[in-house]
Amino acid sequence: MAQPRHPVTADMEAKVTNLNQRIAPFFKLPDTDGKPTIIGGAGPRPQFLYFVKKGCPCSFDAEPLFQSLYKKFNGKIDFIAVTDAEAKDAHKWDLDLKVPYSVVSNPTVDIMNAYQAPSSVYNSLISKEGVIVNRWAGYSKAYLTEMNEAISKLLGVPLTPFDVQYAPIAGTTGCSFTKYQEGKSVWDTPSKQLPSKGSILKESAQQPK
DSSP states (O other), X not given: OOOOSSBOOHHHHHHXXXXXXXXXXXXXXXXTTSXXXXXXXXXXXXXXXXXXXXXXXXXXXXXHHHHHHHHHTTTSSXXXXXXXSOHHHHHHHHHHTTOSSEXXXXXXXXXXXXXXXXXXXXXXXXXXXXXXXXXXXXXXXXXXXXXXXHHHHHHTOOOOOXXXXXXXXXXXXXXXXXXXXXXOSTTOSTTOOOOOHHHHHHHHXXXXX
């Protein structure tokens, strides 16, 4: 069996659960069509957030699978792709890959830092209350199966199979973000505690719309 270009390491597996059950960092940025896009915070639907690196073959490989997962749930969950590409290149990615949801340009990788995503293809499942339910350091047949199960459970819909198609057997992550800085997440301070659900909703409501 061929080894992945960028395998998910044991260290990645250990660290990727660090943000589970934490409040998802809040951002509001325009997508490639100029539409204001909110990441994190309480909202009408859960979110699935994943990261794309400009020119990364891993991002090209994973993209159709994420789009298939999005289509399976038929608008019940919002998908958002965040890329380190400048706006012009992000827009080209959006058009070339025919992305059916928001693509956000973030060349400063502030969002990647906040979500502890050092590489492309990292992804986070966020509840409608604005809490990170689960994260994955990449994709694989097993990871995509887990994502399908986690999203179904979060939405309260019957679990049905997801076709993982050509996904690799081994956990596969993406190319590293050049500007990523370890320790820049708001949750890197050990003393941070998860607020109650009520305070999550209150804080989110106070965020600028």
